[in-house]
Amino acid sequence: MSGNLTYRESGVDTIEAQSFVYSISSHVKRTQKNRQLYNAFGLFAAAYDLSSYKEPVIVTGTDGVGTKTELLFEQDMPETAGKDLVAMNVNDILTTGGDPLLFLDYLGISNLKTETPRITRLVSGMCDYLESCNCILAGGETAEMPGVVPENLVELAGFCIGCVEKSAMIDPSRVTVGDVLVGFSSDGFHANGWSLIRRILAQQPGLLTREELCSALAPTRLYHDIVRDLRARGIVPKAYAHITGGGLPENLERFLGEKGADLTIPYWQNDVAQKVLQFVDTEDRFHTFNMGIGWVTIVSPDQVDAILTAGSGGCVIGQIREGRGVHVSVAR
Amino acid sequence: MSGNLTYRESGVDTIEAQSFVYSISSHVKRTQKNRQLYNAFGLFAAAYDLSSYKEPVIVTGTDGVGTKTELLFEQDMPETAGKDLVAMNVNDILTTGGDPLLFLDYLGISNLKTETPRITRLVSGMCDYLESCNCILAGGETAEMPGVVPENLVELAGFCIGCVEKSAMIDPSRVTVGDVLVGFSSDGFHANGWSLIRRILAQQPGLLTREELCSALAPTRLYHDIVRDLRARGIVPKAYAHITGGGLPENLERFLGEKGADLTIPYWQNDVAQKVLQFVDTEDRFHTFNMGIGWVTIVSPDQVDAILTAGSGGCVIGQIREGRGVHVSVAR
Numbered sequence: 001m002s003g004n005l006t007y008r009e010s011g012v013d014t015i016e017a018q019s020f021v022y023s024i025s026s027h028v029k030r031t032q033k034n035r036q037l038y039n040a041f042g043l044f045a046a047a048y049d050l051s052s053y054k055e056p057v058i059v060t061g062t063d064g065v066g067t068k069t070e071l072l073f074e075q076d077m078p079e080t081a082g083k084d085l086v087a088m089n090v091n092d093i094l095t096t097g098g099d100p101l102l103f104l105d106y107l108g109i110s111n112l113k114t115e116t117p118r119i120t121r122l123v124s125g126m127c128d129y130l131e132s133c134n135c136i137l138a139g140g141e142t143a144e145m146p147g148v149v150p151e152n153l154v155e156l157a158g159f160c161i162g163c164v165e166k167s168a169m170i171d172p173s174r175v176t177v178g179d180v181l182v183g184f185s186s187d188g189f190h191a192n193g194w195s196l197i198r199r200i201l202a203q204q205p206g207l208l209t210r211e212e213l214c215s216a217l218a219p220t221r222l223y224h225d226i227v228r229d230l231r232a233r234g235i236v237p238k239a240y241a242h243i244t245g246g247g248l249p250e251n252l253e254r255f256l257g258e259k260g261a262d263l264t265i266p267y268w269q270n271d272v273a274q275k276v277l278q279f280v281d282t283e284d285r286f287h288t289f290n291m292g293i294g295w296v297t298i299v300s301p302d303q304v305d306a307i308l309t310a311g312s313g314g315c316v317i318g319q320i321r322e323g324r325g326v327h328v329s330v331a332r
Numbered sequence: 333m334s335g336n337l338t339y340r341e342s343g344v345d346t347i348e349a350q351s352f353v354y355s356i357s358s359h360v361k362r363t364q365k366n367r368q369l370y371n372a373f374g375l376f377a378a379a380y381d382l383s384s385y386k387e388p389v390i391v392t393g394t395d396g397v398g399t400k401t402e403l404l405f406e407q408d409m410p411e412t413a414g415k416d417l418v419a420m421n422v423n424d425i426l427t428t429g430g431d432p433l434l435f436l437d438y439l440g441i442s443n444l445k446t447e448t449p450r451i452t453r454l455v456s457g458m459c460d461y462l463e464s465c466n467c468i469l470a471g472g473e474t475a476e477m478p479g480v481v482p483e484n485l486v487e488l489a490g491f492c493i494g495c496v497e498k499s500a501m502i503d504p505s506r507v508t509v510g511d512v513l514v515g516f517s518s519d520g521f522h523a524n525g526w527s528l529i530r531r532i533l534a535q536q537p538g539l540l541t542r543e544e545l546c547s548a549l550a551p552t553r554l555y556h557d558i559v560r561d562l563r564a565r566g567i568v569p570k571a572y573a574h575i576t577g578g579g580l581p582e583n584l585e586r587f588l589g590e591k592g593a594d595l596t597i598p599y600w601q602n603d604v605a606q607k608v609l610q611f612v613d614t615e616d617r618f619h620t621f622n623m624g625i626g627w628v629t630i631v632s633p634d635q636v637d638a639i640l641t642a643g644s645g646g647c648v649i650g651q652i653r654e655g656r657g658v659h660v661s662v663a664r
Contacts, residue, residue, distance in 0.1 A: 038389050042504030042587025044424035044574050045391040051498060055383035057370050058390060062436040062473045062491060067480050092376040104394040106438065106489035138392060141489070145399045146527055150482060157438035157473070159394055159491040166383060172374030195478055242376050255374025 016112045020142060023120045027127040031137045035101065046138035048102055048161075055166040059096040062159045063088040068194040068217070069156055075214055078118050081156060082125025083219035084191045088244070089160035090133055091220070091295070094227045095240040098164030102138035103130055108155030112144045119154060125219075133224040135160070172239035172255040172298075175320060179238055180304050181252075181261060183317040186294030189273060190220040192245040193288040200279045212272045223295040226311035230297075235306055239298040243290040249326040250287065252296065260325040263318035267330050268292030286328045293317065348444045352474060355452045359459040363469045367433065378470035380434055380493075387498040391428040394491045395420040400526040400549070401488055407546055410450045413488060414457025415551035416523045420576070421492035422465055423552070423627070426559045427572040430496030434470035435462055440487030444476045451486060457551075465556040467492070504571035504587040504630075507652055511570055512636050513584075513593060515649040518626030521605060522552040524577040525620045532611045539611075544604045555627045558643035562629070567638055571630040575622040581658040582619065584628065592657040595650035599662050600624035618660045625649065 040047035050056045065072075065084045072081045090100045105126060109115045119142065130137055138161075149155055189197065197216070201207060208216065223242070230237060241251045248263060268274065268291055277285055285291065297314065299307050308314055372379035382388045397404075397416045404413045422432045437458060441447045451474065462469055470493075481487055521529065529548070533539060540548065555574070562569060573583045580595060600606065600623055609617055617623065629646065631639050640646055 040389075040391075040428065040501065040503075042571065043391070043502065044427040044572075045393040045430075045492075045494070047389050047391045047428065047501070049387075049389050049498065050382065050385075051387035051389070053382075053388075055381075056385075056388060057372075057379050057381050057383070058434075058493065058495075059372075059375070059377040059379045060434055060436060060493060061377040061471055062438050064438060064440065064473060064475045066475055067477045070480050095376040096372065096379065098377075102390075102392055104392060104491060106394050106396060106491075108396065108487060108489070139394060141394045141396060143396045143398055144527075147530070148399050148402050148485070149487075153480070155440060155481075155487045155489075157394075157440070157487075157489040159392075159436060159438075160377075161390065161392060161493055162377070164379075166381065169372065169379070170375065171372075195476075198479070239374060240376075 017142065020112060020116050023116060024123045027124045028137050030127050031130040031135065034134050035136055037136060037138060046102065050163055053163060053165060056163050057166050057169055059093055059098050059162045059164060060160065061089060061092040062157060063092065064157045065191045066194055067198060068191050069154065071194065071198065072217055073154065075217060077214065077217060078122040079125030080217060080219045082122040083129045085156055085158040086126050086129040087220035087222045088191050089158040090135060091223050091242040093160050093162035094223055095170065095242055096162065096164050097168055097170040098162035100133055100135040100160055100162045102161045103135050104138055104159045105140040106157040107142045108145055108149045109142065110146050110149045110151045112142065115154065129222055133222055168236065170237065170240060175238045175256065175259065175298055177259060177320050177322055178301060179298050179320045180301055180316055181263065181318045182297045182299065182304065182307050182314040183265060183293035184223060184226060184295040184311060184314040186290045186292055187221040188216055188218040188270065189289055190294060196280065196288060197276055200276055204279065207275060208272060216272045221294050223311065226295065226297065229310040233306060235303055237297045237299045241296040243294050243296065247287045247289060247291065248293060248328050252326045258324055259320050260323050261318045261320055263326065263328045264331050265291060265293055265317050265328060266315065352444060352448050355448060356455045359456045360469050362459050363462040363467065366466050367468050369468060369470060378434065382495055385495060385497060388495050389498050389501060391425055391430050391494045391496060392492065393421060393424040394489060395424065396489045397523045398526055399530060400523050401486065403526065403530065404549055405486065407549060409546065409549060410454040411457030412549060412551045414454040415461045417488055417490040418458050418461040419552035419554045420523050421490040422467060423555050423574040425492050425494035426555055427502065427574055428494065428496050429500055429502040430494035432465055432467040432492055432494045434493045435467050436470055436491045437472040438489040439474045440477055440481045441474065442478050442481045442483045444474065447486065461554055465554055500568065502569065502572060507570045507588065507591065507630055509591060509652050509654055510633060511630050511652040512633055512648055513595065513650045514629045514631065514636065514639050514646040515597060515625035516555065516558060516627040516643060516646040518622045518624055519553040520548055520550040520602065521621055522626055528612065528620060529608055532608055536611065539607060540604060548604045553626050555643065558627065558629065561642040565638060567635055569629045569631045573628040575626050575628065579619045579621060579623065580625060580660050584658045590656055591652050592655050593650045593652055595658065595660045596663050597623060597625055597649050597660060598647065
């Protein structure tokens with residue numbers, strides 16, 4: 001007996017895969033203008049030469065875009081999904097004071113042929129953000145999984161590797177009482193809390209117009225401009241925090257130990273966000289959303305003036321005090 | 333108006349997340365016996381010190397387990413999914429001659445509370461393999477996405493970072509005519525071609541017993557023993573190839589350029605695999621499955637004797653010749 005089923009007949013098309021690789025190649029190239037991969041022909045992994053570093057410490061993390069992905073695809077905004085994926089990962093790397101060097105993506109889809117236009121747009125969005133922060137799209141896996149990944153959905157995971165000289169590494173254990181917290185604005189909800197937002201939108205179907213929803217879906221801000229500006233001025237802050245799920249309290253408490261802070265943040269001037277927030281428990285909102293502050297830099301008091309003009313500008317939101325716990329109130 | 337929806341009510345439970353982190357902590361520790369993360373308290377990324385390397389080149393890649401995942405979960409084999417995830421990524425890193433140092437996983441699930449027992453077993457399988465090849469589980473993201481990830485499914489992506497001294501890096505461009513290909517056995521289908529296998533099993537429901545199916549689902553072999561043995565003997569091969577989707581032809585042609593090989597591999601002594609293969613196109617099977625050879629080492633003829641006893645032992649399957657293309661036939 002001789003069989004006759006081919007891999008293509010079972011729903012996986014390796015030719016189509018080559019076509020997808022071609023369709024994204026110009027975008028990938030954009031991410032290698034200033035940094036290049038180490039020439040490593042024929043290996044099954046991407047390589048990057050770190051021999052110019054004196055005492056390199058590599059830093060790495062992984063993140064996804066969560067349930068926001070579904071809404072982004074419903075609204076035909078795959079470029080934003082790509083930007084969110086990059087920003088969620090790169091911002092975490094930036095908290096170390098390091099350079100984001102290499103980014104890899106994992107896309108799980110049901111059908112490569114039907115998805116190629118959309119995931120090409122997704123990769124172009126990724127490369128817009130990667131190009132802006134000088135990080136190479138070093139690899140990726142596009143897994144075609146018919147019958148496993150629901151049709152019309154793209155599973156998304158990102159991975160980033162950065163490097164920092166040991167002597168220049170941010171050390172949050174240096175934070176002391178009296179240090180100042182400077183908050184930098186977010187561009188919206190970013191990529192956290194969307195299970196809750198989706199539930200509210202399901203319960204209040206007319207709450208947001210399509211235009212308002214798209215504005216609420218703005219991509220996570222990339223905070224490399226702040227880190228770059230501070231480095232250029234020779235300022236090494238005590239800590240950086242990327243405000244994601246858990247909000248300001250959890251993302252600061254994770255390294256404050258027995259210290260804490262009572263923060264006063266500006267009212268979030270974002271009409272669409274406020275429309276949604278009215279349906280969220282008044283305490284829980286601070287533990288779920290960034291509430292308008294997506295990045296926090298902690299510095300000693302003498303560095304505050306310099307830091308306020310880094311990136312697109314921050315504002316003082318509080319000071320470190322003795323005693324556990326970060327509490328947030330809104331300025332009136 | 334004041335709302336009252338909390339994040340937990342929308343299906344995302346951050347307390348449960350902490351409980352999961354606790355349940356895997358003993359497994360994670362097992363991966364840090366011989367290597368440790370660089371102490372970097374409070375950062376949003378994992379750090380590893382490379383300053384003991386003279387000219388470090390980092391190598392990285394990402395991969396998943398594909399549609400095999402679904403069958404593994406149907407058969408209650410989450411540990412195997414974890415091993416597959418590690419092996420698919422670590423083997424790619426090993427092709428560079430480098431050490432796998434850091435591994436990160438991304439798990440997308442619908443409900444953390446119901447999935448915690450299963451993904452804890454999955455992580456324990458990952459850590460079994462990571463421990464055996466001295467690679468740290470440096471981080472991971474478990475994304476709870478109710479309504480997005482289908483219930484009873486776990487989306488899986490893995491990511492590995494390795495490092496190699498520039499002078500010790502494998503360089504497949506050194507492969508020349510006359511070099512010898514030594515194949516090392518696979519432990520089954522590994523993690524490729526399962527869309528096709530699932531289709532065959534759907535068409536032939538009685539083809540495999542449950543026991544046979546579980547044996548076909550054996551985890552991808554980790555080939556670090558071969559690389560370690562060769563390094564210990566000071567042998568630097570010309571190339572390593574990890575045989576995944578595309579089979580022997582595609583995974584060798586990718587670096588052979590104008591050269592090629594006519595390979596003769598042993599008959600695959602795997603009754604369960606042969607039962608499945610009888611339903612697969614006779615040509616396509618070599619381009620979809622590893623056909624019993626999951627790893628190839630290419631060496632100059634004088635190194636063949638030494639290489640045949642590396643790891644659990646290989647066999648000569650051919651020699652490099654002029655002319656494009658890798659063709660495979662089975663020894664009679």
